[in-house]
Amino acid sequence: MPESILPVLAERKTCIRPTVAQSNLSTALVVALSILSIPFTFIATSIAYIVSMLTGNSINQTVGQPQGLGCRRTVLVTGARANKALTLLRAFKREGHRVVLAEEAKWGALTCARFSRAVDAYYSLPDPLSHPTVYIDALKRIVARERVDIWVPCSSVMATMVDSEAAKEIREESIGGAEGCQSFIPEPYVAGSLHWKDQFEVLCKELQCAVPYSKVVTSLSDAVDFLHAPGTLAKGYKYILKSLDLDDLGRDDLTLFPLSTREATYDHLSHIPTPISREHPFLLQRFLQGSEYCTHVAAREGQIVAFVACPSNPLLMRYCDVRTLPFGENVAYQLECWIQRFLTSYKAKLQSEAMDGPEYELTGHFSFDFIIEDSQNVIYPLECNVVSTASLVCIIAN
Structure with a gap:
């Protein structure tokens, strides 16, 4: 991959979890501001309503038959x-x-x-x-x-x-x-192969896509033993912990493991919101230093019909189209090509295994997260959400 298409467009920033007091304070301030702004909001809304009633709006001014789906649906x-x-x-x-x-x-x-x-x-x-x-x-x-x-x-x-x-x-x-x-x-077979992080990693390997090294752990001792094993320490990698059960409570903990001592690692992992267990397995994934991107595609039968790529942002409501940034067109092109190759390869794999019925169609929203590692100039997929994401708004807005 050409080095010129891999500029560092966004630096990874560590998220610091707010305290309960900070969260309560910010909530109270938002509520107070909303109450204080009621008179101004009422006036502005009333004016907008009256104007739209008199002149119409972009929703009710549509004339003629729908363009995208044929007849009215x-x-x-x-x-x-x-x-x-x-x-x-x-x-x-x-x-x-x-x-x-x-x-x-x-x-x-x-x-x-x-x-x-x-x-x-x-x-x-x-x-x-x-x-x-x-x-x-x-x-x-x-x-x-x-x-x-x-x-x-x-x-x-x-x-x-x-x-x-x-x-x-x-x-x-x-x-x-x-x-x-x-x-x-997508229906359950396809959705599960993409939605679950460990299954997604296996699928990526089968399709010969580069993936960051990782290890599934089902207990606290498994995690500590792996992180402090001589072979692991010799590689010099750092790892980030990800829940395979979509744990919202701990998703903003970006601690890099192993910590300085076995005891420190054990102590930190023993205090995470959702304990590691067979019922709640976790993935220790190699930490990659580079630029992170969120992408969103709408696909029909394995072909992309809409695409957007956004620099990752801890505040999910602040996505922007990567094409608006320097060198962003090249990055967006490479990510879109990666996704189309992935969908094409996955479709071919399903067909080769006689899985070509409607339950195996690659149709729907596919939101891939990537990191382009600085040292290797390699696109690594991190996960895929088989749902629409906030970045979808960028597709429609552009």
């Missing part, structure tokens, strides 16, 4: 609390489609998107983690009742595998519009 978007869902439903409405929105009941009352004029119907859903079967049944009822043609999940990464199972059942039961419902998410 009914589109279901789930995960209403996310800004990416609001962005998508507005885009569908501008194209002339009917939009149904849904969100988990615990978020429903606080979901602003439900009041958008782009929404034709809104539903509450059960918790997909606590009640996966009930959640899937509720989704199927919505798809059947509203005769949904297309379902685009924007749910959290926690619900990925539940959504993929729902997509499978919706297809198998032929629920939805006249031609059934197309679910824009």
